[in-house]
Amino acid sequence: MSGTQFGKGCHLHLIDGSAFIFRAYHALPPLTRKSDGLPIGAVAGFCNMLFKQVEDNKGPDAPTHVAVIFDYSGKSFRNEMYDLYKANRPPAPEDLVPQFPLTREATRAFNIACKEIEGFEADDIIATLACQAREAGGRVTIISSDKDLMQLVGGGVEMLDAMKNKRIDSDGVVEKFGVGPDRVVDVQALAGDSVDNVPGAPGIGIKTAALLINEFGSLEELLDRAEEIKQPKRRQTLIEKREQIELSKKLVQLDCNMTLDFTLDDLEVKEPDAETLLTFLSEMEFRTLSKRMADQLGMEAPAIPEAPAAAAASSAAPEAVPFDKENYECVRDAAGLQTWVDRIRQRGWVAVDTETTGLDEMVVDLVGISLCVEAGEACYIPLAHKAGGDDLFGGEGLSEGQMPLEEAVAMLKPVLEDPAILKIGQNMKYDAKILHRYGVEVAPVDDTMLMSYALHAGLHGHGMDTLSERYLDHTPIPIKPLLGSGKSAITFDKVAIDDAVPYAAEDADITLRLWQLFKPQLHQERVTTVYETLERPLVPVLADMERNGIKVDRDTLSRMSNAFAQKMAALEAEIHELAGESFNVGSPKQLGEILFDKMALPGGKKGKTGAYATGADILEDLATEHDLPARVLDWRQLSKLKSTYTDALQDHINPETGRVHTSYAQTGASTGRMASTDPNLQNIPVRTEEGRRIREAFVAEEGNVLLSLDYSQIELRILAHMAGIDTLKQAFADGQDIHAMTASEMFEVPLEEMTPEIRRQAKAINFGVIYGISGFGLARNLRIPRKDAQGFIDRYFERFPGIRKYMDSTVEFAKEHGYVQTLFGRKIHTAEINAKGPKAGFAKRAAINAPIQGTAADVIRRAMIRMPEAIAHLPARMLLQVHDELLFEVPEAAVEETIAAARQVMENAADPAVHLDVKLVVDAGRGRNWAEAH
DNA sequence: GACATCACG
């Protein structure tokens, strides 16, 4: 066949690749590649179509030439004619984006010509090729159902809807458009197209358009003789919108005369190269297709590890298999471990759990590893259990019957790092960090804790015990009896191996069962995208940040501690003097008795415990008249700073790194926010001058600076977007002072005459709105009469009715569905929304706040996930996240570049999943320490 | 271990 020139007797298949991808994407369930979760549903559908094409190549009506044509991403020449062309088309779904290049790869793997040209749409290339083929006397089949291509039908050109397997010839076009192919563009020009944003003639659809074109013969004739039309409205439209209609025709008219850098002859059908194709298919892990293709090519199908989704579905329901300690194996040597390695390889996945000497992953040692490949069947590999304390030779000796730790790790490493084997864990960040210290980079991973978070946020916690009890109806073996408690508590390495096996193996067993249960639920609950884009990819990012830590200067803290202690002592003496007796200032109970009984100051008891409330707000009220409460407030501030920060922080400095390594709880907050623990670095003081100085102890390494980038007013911006408040959006677009603007709108004060006091009140209202405002809450915050506060709120809602609408509809949604959602699809369950009594108020406000706080949390998560790649070329390290702030450490020379790169990522973090009507703005600061940088 | 208090966004 080679060398034949395209001409009579030739048959060209033109496949509309882009259209096909979208149809495959929407028609098929969201399949993911088992080994790493890569979305591949559309690729799978696409490959099946190509497979069919290959079969067709041998069929009775076989093509001699074939090509798959793609849209070039980006704008086409039509955007130059009409900038709104396809403007209302939403961006491609995020899990489809990575599949675009894969479909090109697939096409080439099938050895089919793969064409796209910058600045042109696939339709134009198809049109040009179809015209060329027709002129050469050949036949053409366009494999697409896109009506825009129907203008090409006729003269040997037909279309084929591959999904419905339906051919469309001239008659088919007449059926669809009421006119022949040669007049399709005329009808389209009149009818317009909302999908492509082609304006057309308002009020005229396909039916009317066809009627008119058939009556007048052509669009040009119709427009010239528009005066003759009887219906007044129609006549007026055609006359007034003539220009718009003519533009529409240009938009829908395909270009048959493109200059191509290839010829029809280049599209000759070729046999696929068996090895290339099978390699690709097995890389995609397309089991069935690999087999069918291999059969057709007369080859052996490549081995692909079994798919978890299919296999999980086929195995017994995880909750149906009883828990049985007897089935848990203790692996004591290499031979025993090898059988598990083999089982894992055969299975393609494994649940993993590590046992360690403590909870701090930066410090603790590995004690053992448990594995599970099938519900009910698990093992524990003890590696560093120590002999009993009464051992004559000291407690340091390892217990008998353990294989060497290095040997076990060496055997497991290839499995744990194999991209084709999925590692399943409960809070895998912990295990991955431990294993990292033993030279193992665990990947890919699934995490049942994160799955539960995507599914059940707001309903309950996501710890293993909770999940096991709720979803497996099984109470796990408690750790307490093994470790003891209090002073006599031991670490896991001191637990007897026989006791450790059932406990440890069960954890892996539970994890596997939870995974089998949750995995399909992600799809059913429509949170796969949340899990795959906001949860799973964040794990390694957080692990890196935690490992990085931040340098904290012990001397600075220590000096401050001493200073605080001195001041506190002085204050304490003064307080005792004022009280006329000595008492524990740190005891709210004793303080309350002094203030309200002995001194008889005005104030009240509080609820449950019967003790007086002595919170800062109450003391502040008293402080205007009395010295004692004022001193107590000072004392308390210092006490807080000293105990929580200057003292406790020193204990968290890692002796090896000299840095403080926090731990982020990814599932800590129901809204999608992270929580920071051990220590909490998200609540380091900043609001008072004295407290802010603690940040001076957070420093950069020599030659480096700390860089702080934070979102400006992100929650208010998100509220403006979600509630659709034009005034607010405009103010943000103009870079205005949003609180001053609010104040001006509300109190009708011109911006030039704004006073700090009025602005302060507006600011409180703006924040109140985010929290689900109430007259009471605002009154307390502003210390104004409740009536006045309610007046402010009423005026606010009058001025911004959209806000009230947002609040009402959010609560409505919560009541109906039992959850609310962020813009990115994260669900936050609102269990008590339909409760009665005071609980209802709480639930309502939480429901109003959650989508706003949660969307902001999603945005910064997306930025964090993209950050490593964006700063990979720079010597910068991301250290901390504080809800709307990211802190970096970077050599001075790379500061500007890092700010630019990080800001770019942060400001565009919502795209392309969500297009915000309000731009996100990121402020940056730098300094030798965190106080300077912030 | 519950409660009160206070640090942050």
Place this chain on the structure above:
DNA sequence: GACGTACGTGATGTCC
């Protein structure tokens, strides 16, 4: 008509 409220967190010290 009264209830009793700002949203989301974590750490510390007191007291039982």
